[in-house]
Amino acid sequence: xxxxxxxxxxxxxxxxxxxxxxxxxxxxxxxxxxxxxxxxxxxxxxxxxxxxxxxxxxxxxxxxxxxxxxxxxxxxxxxxxxxxxxxxxxxxxxxxxxxxxxxxxxxxxxxxxxxxxxxxxxxxxxxxxxxxxxxxxxxxxxxxxxxxxxxxxxxxxxxxxxxxxxxxxxxxxxxxxxxxxxxxxxxxxxxxxxxxxxxxxxxxxxxxxxxxxxxxxxxxxxxxxxxxxxxxxxxxxxxxxxxxxxxxxxxxxxxxxxxxxxxxxxxxxxxxxxxxxxxxxxxxxxxxxxxxxxxxxxxxxxxxxxxxxxxxxx
Numbered sequence: 497x498x499x500x501x502x503x504x505x506x507x508x509x510x511x512x513x514x515x516x517x518x519x520x521x522x523x524x525x526x527x528x529x530x531x532x533x534x535x536x537x538x539x540x541x542x543x544x545x546x547x548x549x550x551x552x553x554x555x556x557x558x559x560x561x562x563x564x565x566x567x568x569x570x571x572x573x574x575x576x577x578x579x580x581x582x583x584x585x586x587x588x589x590x591x592x593x594x595x596x597x598x599x600x601x602x603x604x605x606x607x608x609x610x611x612x613x614x615x616x617x618x619x620x621x622x623x624x625x626x627x628x629x630x631x632x633x634x635x636x637x638x639x640x641x642x643x644x645x646x647x648x649x650x651x652x653x654x655x656x657x658x659x660x661x662x663x664x665x666x667x668x669x670x671x672x673x674x675x676x677x678x679x680x681x682x683x684x685x686x687x688x689x690x691x692x693x694x695x696x697x698x699x700x701x702x703x704x705x706x707x708x709x710x711x712x713x714x715x716x717x718x719x720x721x722x723x724x725x726x727x728x729x730x731x732x733x734x735x736x737x738x739x740x741x742x743x744x745x746x747x748x749x750x751x752x753x754x755x756x757x758x759x760x761x762x763x764x765x766x767x768x769x770x771x772x773x774x775x776x777x778x779x780x781x782x783x784x785x786x787x788x789x790x791x792x793x794x795x796x797x798x799x800x801x802x803x804x805x806x807x808x809x810x
Contacts, residue, residue, distance in 0.1 A: 546715045547701070549611030554582040554680040555701040555716065555762055557607040558590060558663070559639075560597050574605060576613055579702045579761025581680045581774050585668040587803060590760030591777050591790065592651040592661040604642040606665060613703050613714045615639065636673055641666040646802060648795070656779045657739055660790045661760075662802055680762065681773045685796035690743065692775050694725040698745055698765040700778065700787065702758030721745035721763065721787065723775075729786055741794045743776050746786035763789045 559574040577597060580590035588606060598604075607613065615638035644664040651658050671677045683691055692698065701718045722745060729744030738744075745763055763776035776789025 545718060547611065547718045550609075550674065550677075551611075552609040552701050552716060552718070553636075553674070553677055555609040556580045556582055556588055557609075557613055557703065558588070558594060558760065559605050559607060561603045561605075562597075576607075576703065577759075579758040579778065580606070580663065581762040581777075582608070582669060583679050583682055583774070583799070584803065585671065585679070586665045588663040588665070589762075589774065589777060589792070589799065590661050590663060591656075591659045591779060592647045593653060593656060593659055593779075594760045595645060595647065595661065599645050599647070601642040601645055604645070604663070605639040606642065606663065607639055608636060608669070609701070609716055610636075611716050613716075636670065640669065644806070646806075648798065655739060656742075656788075656790075658741055658790070658795075659779050660777050660792075660795050660798075662799065664806065680764065681767075681771060682796055682799060683773050683775060683793040686793040690726060691791070691793040692723050692743075692765040694723050696723045696765050696775075698723060698763050698775055699772075700745070700758075700761065700763045702761040702778070722747070723765070724786055729788070732785060733788070738788065741791055742779070743789050743791040744786040745776070745789065763787075 556579065557576050558578040558580050559576045561573065562575045563573055578590055578594035580588040583589050607615070642663055643666040646662040646664070648658045648660050651660070671679070698721055699718050700721055701716065703714070703716055724744050724746070726738070726740070726743065729742075730738045743763075759778050759780075761778045762774055763778065764772045765775040767773055774792045776792055779788045779790055
């Protein structure tokens with residue numbers, strides 16, 4: 497019976513999002529080029545449901561200015577490339593491979609999870625007025641600029657090994673502006689064991705495309721996923737590079753999971769008292785099989801050390 501199940505899984509899975517590449521600046525490994533269109537169609541939530549505005553403010557969108565050259569300043573066009581998780585007033589956790597495009601912080605901005613991927617005219621005008629004539633802490637900004645980008649030193653694009661990164665914002669996000677607004681909690685460090693355990697009910701958050709390879713939607717989406725044993729996920733994907741630092745969550749043939757812009761986005765699981773905790777950083781997805789994440793608990797020590805070491809960046 498088990499053999500039959502595995503054969504069914506293997507024949508149904510199409511690893512649609514495994515071909516993300518990283519620039520030579522991140523590694524000395526040669527990787528094939530990728531077009532802007534290919535990466536702009538990178539992973540988004542498939543089969544999820546739209547969420548209430550401000551429910552997941554810590555689930556952010558990382559957007560890059562795709563224009564370069566001497567005239568770039570006159571034509572700014574931000575492309576939503578990845579997701580991320582706000583873990584403090586200045587720090588965002590995301591995936592290293594998101595920065596294949598550029599590691600220049602000045603070309604990146606972060607949009608909090610307001611519900612919509614882009615700020616409207618009224619939101620932009622109101623924010624400009626408050627920040628010019630009122631208190632800097634009276635409201636949240638439509639976008640936050642990036643000061644520094646930190647790729648994990650052992651990241652390798654082959655198999656997306658240790659695919660995690662940190663982003664440091666130019667200014668703090670004022671959590672006190674909204675009641676209940678707080679950064680996403682980090683898991684405890686688990687160097688050997690799996691967390692969350694298989695069978696945990698978790699949630700992936702991003703901006704959905706509705707169907708595989710469809711256009712991105714402007715509204716934030718969430719999809720419920722169940723974590724599966726590492727051994728079973730390895731048997732499904734074989735040589736796709738499922739290292740011990742990764743975890744899998746999702747279903748088979750249910751049309752739910754990650755699809756093509758939400759790489760780096762959060763998989764959140766829940767504590768005994770129902771608190772949301774960052775469990776995974778999205779790497780790749782598949783509407784016909786489980787999605788793959790970098791297991792956040794393996795990197796808690798690295799994250800803590802980075803936050804301590806760089807607390808005086810200003």
